[in-house]
Amino acid sequence: MWERRTVARLQAGDDAALREVFDQYGSFVFGLAQRVTANRSLAEDITQDVFVYVWTNAQRIDLGVGSLRSYLGVVTHRRAVDLVRSEESRKSREVRDSEKAPVAVADIGDHSVAVAQADMVRAALEQLPEEQRQIVVMTYLDGRSYREAAVELGIPEGTAKSRGRLALAKLAASLSAVGVTA
Secondary structure: OHHHHHHHHHHOOOHHHHHHHHHHHHHHHHHHHHHHHOOHHHHHHHHHHHHHHHHHOHHHOOOOOOOHHHHHHHHHHHHHHHHHHHHHHHHHHHHHHHHHOOOOOOOHHHHHHHHHHHHHHHHHHHOOOHHHHHHHHHHHHOOOOHHHHHHHHOOOHHHHHHHHHHHHHHHHHHHHHOOOOO
16 A cells, blocks of 8 residues: 555655655665675665666556565666676776787887896806705796795705895896896
8 A cells, every 4th residue: 555655656756755765675775786786886876776767767667567666676686787787898898908909019129128138137147056046046937936946956945045035135236236227
């Protein structure tokens, strides 16, 4: 009985009826939107959209088909699913567009400098004692952790770290002397 009177008032443009519907079903609409989107902010936006839609399209509410609650549930679910699909589509477009974006070609001068610096780093690396060079190569070039390098070399992890610190200090001093900085 309340639903029929309230819907009739909505259809007549009674904004107090909209407040009553919101008070009665606002948390239901918000909860459903949040479950579908898994996002509080989007759920708040959807809740607002649903009640604006109900206000501007009150003539579409047909209580002969179902309850006001079920009508609000359908409208909310459709809006939430549409928004989720729209977001997924937008993200896919961004990924596609970023894959198509032209890759900047490095300046030949920059490339020459990078090659020269790499040669200097290799030369400095060759000047290190063998056990320090091994640690740097394993941890920085091969991507192993100090623990993995220590196990492979059969030394304590602390020793591997200590050798690594010494090697990096020597490399920094050697490269700084020839003008290469990090």
